[in-house]
Amino acid sequence: MRETLVLNASFEPLSTVSLRRAVVLVLHDKAVVEQAHPGLRVRAAGLELPVPQVVRLRRYVRVPFRQRASWSRRGVLVRDRHRCAYCGRRGTTVDHVVPRSHGGQDTWLNTVAACAEDNHRKADRTPAQAGMRLLTQPFEPTPADALLLALNLRHGDALPEWLALPATA
Numbered sequence: 001m002r003e004t005l006v007l008n009a010s011f012e013p014l015s016t017v018s019l020r021r022a023v024v025l026v027l028h029d030k031a032v033v034e035q036a037h038p039g040l041r042v043r044a045a046g047l048e049l050p051v052p053q054v055v056r057l058r059r060y061v062r063v064p065f066r067q068r069a070s071w072s073r074r075g076v077l078v079r080d081r082h083r084c085a086y087c088g089r090r091g092t093t094v095d096h097v098v099p100r101s102h103g104g105q106d107t108w109l110n111t112v113a114a115c116a117e118d119n120h121r122k123a124d125r126t127p128a129q130a131g132m133r134l135l136t137q138p139f140e141p142t143p144a145d146a147l148l149l150a151l152n153l154r155h156g157d158a159l160p161e162w163l164a165l166p167a168t169a
Helices: 019-026 073-079 116-122 146-150
Strands: 003-006 015-020 033-043 045-056 094-096 111-114
Touching: 003 019, 015 019, 015 116, 019 033, 073 094, 073 111, 094 116, 111 116
Parallel strands: 003 045
Antiparallel strands: 003 015, 033 045, 094 111
16 A cells, blocks of 8 residues: 655645545645656546645644654664664564663663564673673654654565655755
């Protein structure tokens, strides 16, 4: 299923929606197509519309300020690109750098993607206690980065073409 980027009237990214929802926004004159998939069109009785990749809302939507991106297991895996922080292989689990039994929390700075073998080998210890070294340091994504996390990208998925769009001023 295709995802369509929704921009606010001020061209700032708001979210992604399904292709169907994007077409409905355009048909109800609530959004305009900023970029379309080349050569693809939606056809209906008496209607032909380019398949939207990026749509912009006609009216500005006030978005409450969000200071932090919400933590999630899926978000950690996407942030780390499904790569184990200890060996670099495919990471399928989330490891707590400071184990929960030692007071570690479910936070962006305390969790990393890990392969099952390294997660099991590290067990209930810190990386130093287990003699393991982190290849990448965990970081907290910005709220803007949360848009990428919301895409629900799986390992091996290609990024949508609109992510390569130049910034519009």
